[in-house]
Amino acid sequence: MQLIYQGKTKDVYDLGNHTFLLKFKDDVTGENGVFDPGANTVGLTIEGAGKSGLKMTKFFYERLNSLNIPTHFIAADLDEVTMTVKEAEVLGKGLEVICRYKAVGSFFRRYAAYAQEAQALDALVEVTIKDDERGDPVISEDTLAELGILSKELYQELKALTRKICGIVKEELAKKGLELYDIKLEFGYDKTNKQIMLIDEISGGNMRVYKDGVYITPLALEKEFLA
Incomplete structure (x- = not known):
């Protein structure tokens, strides 16, 4: 598993065969210590934010996939706080x-x-x-x-x-x-x-x-x- 990108809120690993692993972090975007989903910088770190975000993401992606809406979601591992996705x-x-x-x-x-x-x-x-x-x-x-x-x-x-x-x-x-x-x-x-x-x-x-x-x-x- 090769680390290919370190993002603001997730790290990305190449799993091969056109699949990737996203590792969710506890960093969130914001400014001056205040959360802002529209900000383009990491504003603060909130313990548990990564797992919390993955739980909601898993719920919505599973719902969308069940409706045949095109997404990159394959699976999520809440214990490891990771998500397996298609290459995009x-x-x-x-x-x-x-x-x-x-x-x-x-x-x-x-x-x-x-x-x-x-x-x-x-x-x-x-x-x-x-x-x-x-x-x-x-x-x-x-x-x-x-x-x-x-x-x-x-x-x-x-x-x-x-x-x-x-x-x-x-x-x-x-x-x-x-x-x-x-x-x-x-x-x-x-x-x-x-x-x-x-x-x-x-x-x-x-x-x-x-x-x-x-x-x-x-x-x-x-x-x-x-x-």
Whole structure:
């Protein structure tokens, strides 16, 4: 098993035969010691965060796989805090896709002149470039096509898939009285058939969830959701 990448919140190992192992860490993104799923730096370390994130990720991926939605998920080992996944080719040099149901976080900061904080949004989809140096800038459909990162046809496929996946996550959370405000996903191409598929994790570390108007932290969310 060869370590090929050390990420902010996970390390990646090559298992061969187009499969990889993701080792979840207890590091989470944020700034100045405050958790922020939209941040591009590690802000703090929370004991148990890795296992907590994997538990939620396992639940959602198993749900999506049962619905025949394309994902990279193969299996998860909660004791080892690892996940086995299919090999994926990233979109461009890495894109993040955000689905927003409420105007909070960076969206509200950008558009505060036009939006009220926490106002309802209609599963609004934004794409950002994974580029720490430039602060992960938002990129439009036209720019993605112009720069050869993603064709307009593939963008529409990505947008529809994002809304479908996030709708499922939102519904599952609502069953426990939890409200999804926004969620950040990543996608890649399946190396074996070039199909777009969901990659990375689906956990409290990449979503904002509230209960009765109060924000739920990632670890508290996992305990509340999987109780």
